[in-house]
Amino acid sequence: xxxxxxxxxxxxxxxxxxxxxxxxxxxxxxxxxGVLNALRDRTGLDTAQVEDVIWGCVTPVGEQxxxxxxxxxxxxGWDERAPGLHINRFCAxxxxxxxxxxxxxxxxxxxxxxxxxxxxxGRVKMGSDGYAIAIDPHLALKTYFVPQGISAxxxxxxxxxxxxxxxxxxxxxxxxxxxxxxxxxFKGSVITVRDQNGLPILERxxxxxxxxxxxxxxxxxxxxxxxxxxxxxxxxxxMLKYPHLERIEHVxxxxxxxxxxxxxxxxxxxxxxxxxxxxLKPRAxxxxxxxxxxxxxxxxxxxxxxxxxxxxxxxxEIGDIDLFEVNEAFASVVLMFLxxxxxxxxxxxxxxxxxxxxxxLGATGAMLLGTALDELERTGRETALITxxxxxxxxxxxxxxRV
Numbered sequence: 001x002x003x004x005x006x007x008x009x010x011x012x013x014x015x016x017x018x019x020x021x022x023x024x025x026x027x028x029x030x031x032x033x034g035v036l037n038a039l040r041d042r043t044g045l046d047t048a049q050v051e052d053v054i055w056g057c058v059t060p061v062g063e064q065x066x067x068x069x070x071x072x073x074x075x076x077g078w079d080e081r082a083p084g085l086h087i088n089r090f091c092a093x094x095x096x097x098x099x100x101x102x103x104x105x106x107x108x109x110x111x112x113x114x115x116x117x118x119x120x121x122g123r124v125k126m127g128s129d130g131y132a133i134a135i136d137p138h139l140a141l142k143t144y145f146v147p148q149g150i151s152a153x154x155x156x157x158x159x160x161x162x163x164x165x166x167x168x169x170x171x172x173x174x175x176x177x178x179x180x181x182x183x184x185x186f187k188g189s190v191i192t193v194r195d196q197n198g199l200p201i202l203e204r205x206x207x208x209x210x211x212x213x214x215x216x217x218x219x220x221x222x223x224x225x226x227x228x229x230x231x232x233x234x235x236x237x238x239m240l241k242y243p244h245l246e247r248i249e250h251v252x253x254x255x256x257x258x259x260x261x262x263x264x265x266x267x268x269x270x271x272x273x274x275x276x277x278x279x280l281k282p283r284a285x286x287x288x289x290x291x292x293x294x295x296x297x298x299x300x301x302x303x304x305x306x307x308x309x310x311x312x313x314x315x316x317e318i319g320d321i322d323l324f325e326v327n328e329a330f331a332s333v334v335l336m337f338l339x340x341x342x343x344x345x346x347x348x349x350x351x352x353x354x355x356x357x358x359x360x361l362g363a364t365g366a367m368l369l370g371t372a373l374d375e376l377e378r379t380g381r382e383t384a385l386i387t388x389x390x391x392x393x394x395x396x397x398x399x400x401x402r403v
Contacts, residue, residue, distance in 0.1 A: 002111075002271050004102035005282035006400060009370030010038045011265035012193050014205040014358040017121035022202035023193060023262040028057070028064045028120045031193070033076035035266040038191040039114065040078070043268055043280055048079035051110030054101050055086055056093025056117030058361035061129040064120065072118075082114075088362075089291070091329060092388040092396035093117050094265060095365025099289035099398055101269040106286075111274040116266035117362035126260070126361065133296065133392055144241040144297040146234040148391060149224035149252055151299040152330035154238055156251045158298075159336055163251040166331035167217040170256035170355050173328060177352025178210035185351055185378060189370045207259040207358040217255040225250035241297050256331040261358030265366035284373050287383070287399040288314035294393040300333050302395020303387040304340045310385065310397040318343065321399070322381035325368040327388040328353035337387075350375060364388065369398065376402040 012035055015023030023031060032055065040047060055069035069084030089096045094117035101113035133139050134147075146154075156166060180186060181204060193202045228235040228250055235248045268280075275282055290310035294302045303326055311317060318341050326337045326348055334353070338345055351371060354364065365388055372384035387397040 001106050002108060004105040004269055004286045005272060005275060005403065006284040006286065006373060007268040007270055007275055007280045007282055008039060008043050009265070009267045009366070009373055010035055010042065010189055010191055011363070011367045011370055012263050013190055013202045014207055014261040014263040014360060015202050016206055017260035017262050019122065021122050021262055022206050024122050025195065025201070028068060028118050028124065029072055029075045031120065031262070031264045032068065032072035032118045034193055035116065035191065035264045036072060036076045036078065036114065039266040039268055044278065045268065047082050049112050050082040051113050053082055053084045054097040054113060054115040055084060056088065056097045056362040056365065057086055058088055058090055058093055058119055059124050059126055059129050060086060060088065062124050064124045068118065089394065089396060090391040091327065091359070091361055092365050092390045093362045094367065095369060095386060095388060095396050095398055096291070098267050098269060098366055098369055099396065102286040103289060105269060105271050111271040113269045114266055115269055116264065116366040118264035119360040119362040120262045121260045121360060122262050144237055146238050146297060147224065147227065148299060149257070150228050150234045150238060151297065152252045152332050153224055153228065153248050153250050154242070154298050155300060155336050156332040157245060157249045159332070159339055161251065161332050161335050165335060166251050166256045167214055169331040169335055170217060171212055171214060173349065173352045173355040174208060174210055174212040176350060177208050177356035180351035185374065188374055205357045207261050208356050212255065220253040220255050222250035223253045238297060252330050252332065256355060258329050258354035258359035259357070261360050263360030263363045263367065265363045265370060267366050267369060282403045284376070284400040284402050287401045289398050291396045292394060294395060296393035299391060299393045300329060300389040301336065302389045302393070303333065303337050303397070306387050306395035306397035307341070307385060310399050314399045316399065321383050321385045322347065323372055323375055323384040324348040325372045325384065325386045327359065327364060327368060328355040329359065329389050331355060333389050365396070369400065372400065
């Protein structure tokens, strides 16, 4: 089997997913093209050699529809021989794009891929493409569907995480992200996004609230309590499936959940031979990948079985991993991961995560991989595991090893 290597990774800053966000004036295509061309320029990539551009996008309608990967390739002015493939595994789409590229290379189907993703959440609203599991009554009843926020609250209830627990985690995420930016830990990967006149419009993540404290978060009302306890009463739906629960504790709100933002990321994946042709030195090797299906009601537990599966595929144990990037979809998801594996919190999301910086759905997985790669190089550590929970009950994970 041919080894697959990571040669470079770039991302945009995360812009607030609102009309006044720093990236809002850009289309999804323009932002995708920006990170594609930043990757090309940094590596001297001959785009005619690219086997495929695999692009994650979770809401593929409007400007993000119509096979956005190929559209982005053409918009960026790449060689027309570079095809494009759009994929969607909800929140893990960006990571799955990298995994698919790596596994194509490992299986002998080409030597050079570009992967990543985009989501302009301020321009294309989450869920605007439809969501069968939520709106088809036959499927919704069959799977005991509840919204993700209810699922996160179920996890908190099952594991006994209090409101203080999830809020304390959120405060720490904000502190770590602010420190990472202050120390320049993202400067090697984050590009400056410019407008059509070449003027800079965003240079750093703008969703962060570094002054967040427990008092500020304590003043926020739970976001999912009303839809859980009142109409449409999703708590009762959940308790039909989990009758051992006397009630669901609603502890999540905007301050301890991932932020709605705009962003894009791109990763260059190739064989060793492809890197030698390009004169590039590999930065990491993809050691193993995994994806799993899980309970679709609680929905967000995927990082645990995905981690177990990817570790088995890599022939490793949890103690062999130096660094973890666990997507902060909701605070309880990461607390569950810490609880299940007894992992050192200092090695899990050391530079903050989506609670502080935001979660541009189709791009986040590729962003997390790039963050892990930079942190391995900064600290001199060897191995990292990246994992995300996924809507409808799935999970994805990747293990990389620094070269």
